[in-house]
Amino acid sequence: MAETASKKTEKTEEKRPRLMLMDGHSLAYRAFFALPAENFTTATGQPTNAIYGFASMLANTLRDEQPTHFAVAFDVSRKTWRAEEFPEYKANRSKTPDEFKGQVELIGELLDAMRAPRFAVDGYEADDVIATLATQAEAEGFEVLIVTGDRDSFQLVSDHITVLYPTKGVSELTRFTPEKVQEKYGLSPSQYPDFAALRGDPSDNLPGIPGVGEKTAAKWINQFGSFAELVERADEVKGKAGQNFRDHLESVKLNRRLTEMVRDVELPKTVADLAREPYDRTAVALVLDTLEIRNPSLRERLLAVDPGTAEETAPAPAAGVDLDFTVLGAGELAPWLAAHGDQPLGVATVDSWALGTGNVSEIALAAAGGAAAWFDPSTLDEADERAWAAWISDPERPKALHNAKSAMRVFPEHGWTVAGVTMDTALAAYLVKPGRRSFALDALSVEYLGRELAPAATADGQLAFGADDTAEAEALMSQARAVLDLAAAFDEKLAEVGARDLLHDVELPTSALLARLERHGIAADREHLEAMEQQFAGAVQQAVKEAHASVGHEFNLGSPKQLQEVFFGELNLPKTKKTKTGYTTDADALAWLAAQTEHELPVIMLRHREQARLRSTVEGLIKTIAADGRIHTTFSQTVAATGRLSSTDPNLQNVPVRTDEGR
Structure with missing residues (x-):
């Protein structure tokens, strides 16, 4: 029973x-x-x-x-x-x-x-x-x-x-x-706030009772049954701990009120x-894409616990996205362009410029009517090559690209001039919403088209596929179609914010100019930079020797902990701002210490850090000098919401110009 x-x-x-x-x-x-x-x-x-x-x-x-x-x-x-x-x-x-x-x-x-x-x-x-x-x-x-x-x-x-x-x-x-609370603390859950009030809580700044730890607090609660009874019979608590309890009775009572939920x-x-509802899967994908959280395992785990089904919650395909996928072989690109090249086309590419080769491995094109084509540039015959070079360079043939500057930089390596770009969906997204965190194509497609693209994307939104897989070729063609559809959507958005002219008259011409600058590069005197690196390295070592001499022993100038011990322990210099790890020794603190004391160490440390930073900057520049003796940085128009340019590989804005040595 x-x-x-x-x-x-x-x-x-x-x-x-x-x-x-x-x-x-x-x-x-x-x-x-x-x-x-x-x-x-x-x-x-x-x-x-x-x-x-x-x-x-x-x-x-x-x-x-x-x-x-x-x-x-x-x-x-x-x-x-x-x-x-x-x-x-x-x-x-x-x-x-x-x-x-x-x-x-x-x-x-x-x-x-x-x-x-x-x-x-x-x-x-x-x-x-x-x-x-x-x-x-x-x-x-x-x-x-x-x-x-x-x-x-x-x-x-x-x-x-x-x-x-x-x-x-x-x-x-x-x-x-x-049972677990009883096992852990020897108390029932209802007694826990009584126990917490006696123990205090440093994380909440609730003071405890001197000499009273968790064991004593639990013993008292069990002995008297409750906090209220303990307070009522406070005089019965024996020893020094009992006197401390009575001395801190008011603060403990306050603890008890604050601890109660x-x-x-x-x-x-x-x-x-609060019943669980099906996700807005389009919005979930947009948030993850915008935050560049592309880990497939996390995405799968999040979507796997969606209370709704994928069929019920997946975004509906945008109208007119059924594509006639065509993988073109040798001799087939010229006829395809003859049939479709007079209308605006979306262009998507996979290139390996990031690897330093400038090799375009795949290109996809998409037309509004549903026709889409994929080809490998290395397989083009002479007729295809002539047709492609003529179309991509024709200013009268409108083209939409995502991050067009990449193509403008890479295509000339193959003898192809890029002209007729009427829409760059990355730049358009930036002009519509400059403060957004991501301009990746897959994120924009979800937000503006309600359409999920293949998840494997690089930082600039281009997809990385192998040339042999038909499904991957179709994915790149779908990307080209997304570019074309986004071009139409952004044309309306730009009109709403009055930024059409800004795109066509300023951003696109600037993008073309930046592509030329990136391709041409910046002349660099390697020997001179290497000599500077040695000079700064010597200055760093000299500063290290002077720092050691100033305190009479060696220590690690790069260790905040050792610096704190030297400054505030051995030398007993004035305390700076307190942090989690001790008193700060950042640049502002060193400058303050230099002004507050006559000891030479703060000044030496400032010089050491400046020379080390200059050395690091020069080292970084030397590493980016290409075989042609020039530095080919990458400029971005979409990173800063203020409209200023930024650069990467190397970041030229890190080159110091405020000091004589930096200049």
């Missing part, structure tokens, strides 16, 4: 709807420190490590827990009811890292695309929102899972509320049930409103 009852209970439990609540700020911050920002940054410099880590954990947790309902709560600011009651609440926390700023907002964009409800309530923390929803859901018969890095949430644990607590970055979660926050949605 007992076995039957047990099975009946299990069956009932399976029918419970399951709500999963996530503490957005807590988890994003953990993800930020779990993944190095330098490995997760877009071409425009936007860090994405917190977004990537959060999205990965989100995908895994949704897959493993399979909730029927879901929501994420975020903090609004540190101006909460707790801060009003206790102004020092969280006041000890360091400034939010610049690399983290903005990533929470972008996580919100991803959640919106996934149609996942998110909450942020003025005056309250995410904890309070989660406590309110968890309490309501449990009363309505839900099983609740709370994913958070805040231990205060353990007070919410019950037979139907479980906390999933990250114990290793954001990749491993420990399940805190009532609010369970009745007024919210715009009820638990029933």
Whole structure:
């Protein structure tokens, strides 16, 4: 009979709807420190490590827990009811890292695309929102899972509320049930805020009691049964610890009020409103593409937990995208151009200029009527070659390209002049929205055409295919058609913002000029640069010797920790700005120390860093000198929202001009 009852209970439990609540700020911050920002940054410099880590954990947790309902709560600011009651609440926390700023907002964009409800309530923390929803859901018969890095949430644990607590970055979660809380702390979940009030919380700047750690706090709660009873019988607590408790009684009472989560926050949605909905898959793809998160595993995991089906949620194909794919062999390009070359064509290429060869391996063309062609330039016969060279150089034959400058730079290596470019979809996207983070073709196709292109793309939006695979050739032809359709869409967008003339009269001619500059290159005197590199290297070594002599022993001038020990330990110089790792020794701090003290080390260190930077700059320039003795940098018109040019490989803006040596 007992076995039957047990099975009946299990069956009932399976029918419970399951709500999963996530503490957005807590988890994003953990993800930020779990993944190095330098490995997760877009071409425009936007860090994405917190977004990537959060999205990965989100995908895994949704897959493993399979909730029927879901929501994420975020903090609004540190101006909460707790801060009003206790102004020092969280006041000890360091400034939010610049690399983290903005990533929470972008996580919100991803959640919106996934149609996942998110909450942020003025005056309250995410904890309070989660406590309110968890309490309501449990009363309505839900099983609740709370994913958070805040231990205060353990007070919410019950037979139907479980906390999933990250114990290793954001990749491993420990399940805190009532039994687990008891095992870990020797207390029930309802006693946890009593325990936390006595222990204090350095991360929230809540003071503890001198001489009272976790063991003593747990012992007192178990001995007296509750915090209220402990306060009532405070005189019975023995020893020095008991006296310390009585001396700090008011601050401990305050801790207890602040530690208790609010369970009745007024919210715009009820638990029933949190039922999972199918993604807006077009929007999800756009967010990931814009953030240049192209990892296929992460994408697959996120899409795999979409509550809807791919058929129901995939973007509908734009009208008129059925293509007549034609893979052209020798002797077939000239007739194709004769049939279609009088109308505007979209052009897409795969080239290996980035490898330094300037070898165009594939070209695809697409016409508005649906005709599309792919060819390998190395297979052209004489008639094809003449027809192609005439068409690509004819200013009367309109052409649309994505990042046309790339073709303008590479095609002349094959004897092909590029003319008649009436639309560059990358430049047009920039003029329509200069502040966007990505101008990749696949991202633009999703946003403006509702059409997903093949996912494997390089930084400039070109797709990297092998020449033998028909499916890959068709993908490049689809890309050419996307360029053509985007050209029409952007022509209207440019008219709306009054930027048509700016594209045709300024940006496209500038693009052609930059292509010539890149191709021609900048003359470089290798011998002179190598002599400069040796000069700066010698100056660096001299500065090292002087620094060692100034303190009487050797130390690593590149180690912040050793510099801190020398400056503020051995030399006892004035303290600079405090950071997480100690007192800063950045350039501003060194300049301040040089002005505050007569010791020579700050001045030597400034000189050492300047010479080291100059040496590094010269080394970088030497490495980029090509076989023709010139530096062929790549200019970009779409990186800076202000309209200024930028350059890469090398970045010529890194060449210092403010000092005599730099000039």
